[in-house]
Amino acid sequence: MxxxxxxxxxxxxxxxxxxxxxxxxxxxxxxxxxxxxxxxxxAPGGIEAAFTEQVSEVAAEVKYIPEPASSAKKENAVATVPYQEQSADDLAGYLVGPIRPTAAILDTWRSIEAYIYELYRAYWHEEPKSGTWLSIVKGFNNFEIFSDELLKIVLDMGRLRNQVAHSRFEPDEDAARDYVSTAQRVLATLAGVRERIVEDEKRGVPKASKR
The missing domain is CATH 1.20.5 (Single alpha-helices involved in coiled-coils or other helix-helix interfaces)
Structure with missing residues (x-):
C-alpha cells in the first residue's frame, strides 16, 4: 500500500x-x-407513569396563576387566584364508582373547552365564526386577557387530554383526580376572566381589535 x-x-x-x-x-x-x-x-409503568408525572407538574403550577384583574387595578394584580384549598378527593368525588378515569378526564376537558367558547361570546358578543379553542386562548393571550401562566396551563391541560384520547392506555385514578382538581381551579380562574370582561365593558374599556 x-x-x-x-x-x-x-x-x-x-x-x-x-x-x-x-x-x-x-x-x-x-x-x-x-x-x-x-x-x-x-420507564416503570411506561406511558401511564409519564402521564401521571406530567399531571402532577401541571397541578403544582396551577397555584401560581395570577388573578385576572380589571384594567383599573391591572398594575397591582399580584395575588393568586382565590379559591378554597381542597383535596382532589373533594373536587373529584364523582370518580368513586363505575366512571373510568379516561371518561372523567375527557368530560372535564369538555367543561374547560366549553367555558373558553363562553369567554369568546362574553367578549365579542357573537358566536365563534371560525377557529378552535386553541386560536381563542392564544388570541386572548395576545390581548392580555389571558396571562402567560394561564395560557400555559390551558395548553398543558389540552395536551394531556389529547394523550388520553389518542393513546391506548388508561390513566390511574389518582392521575385522573389530579387532572379534575386542576381543571376545577382552571375553571375558577376562567370565571374570574369572565368577571373582568364584564367589568371592563361596564367601565367602557376599549376592546382589542380583531386581527
Missing amino acids: DWLQFIASVIGSLAWPTAAVVLGFMFREQVRKLLDKMKTLK
Whole structure:
C-alpha cells in the first residue's frame, strides 16, 4: 500500500463517523424527541407513569396563576387566584364508582373547552365564526386577557387530554383526580376572566381589535 492508498483509506474510515455527527447535529431535535419517547416507553409503568408525572407538574403550577384583574387595578394584580384549598378527593368525588378515569378526564376537558367558547361570546358578543379553542386562548393571550401562566396551563391541560384520547392506555385514578382538581381551579380562574370582561365593558374599556 502506497501513501496515497493509505491516505484514502484513512479518509474513508473517517467519513462515516463524520457524517453521523453532522446528521446527528442537523436532526438533533428529532433525535431528542425519539430518545424522550424511548425513555417514556422503557420507564416503570411506561406511558401511564409519564402521564401521571406530567399531571402532577401541571397541578403544582396551577397555584401560581395570577388573578385576572380589571384594567383599573391591572398594575397591582399580584395575588393568586382565590379559591378554597381542597383535596382532589373533594373536587373529584364523582370518580368513586363505575366512571373510568379516561371518561372523567375527557368530560372535564369538555367543561374547560366549553367555558373558553363562553369567554369568546362574553367578549365579542357573537358566536365563534371560525377557529378552535386553541386560536381563542392564544388570541386572548395576545390581548392580555389571558396571562402567560394561564395560557400555559390551558395548553398543558389540552395536551394531556389529547394523550388520553389518542393513546391506548388508561390513566390511574389518582392521575385522573389530579387532572379534575386542576381543571376545577382552571375553571375558577376562567370565571374570574369572565368577571373582568364584564367589568371592563361596564367601565367602557376599549376592546382589542380583531386581527
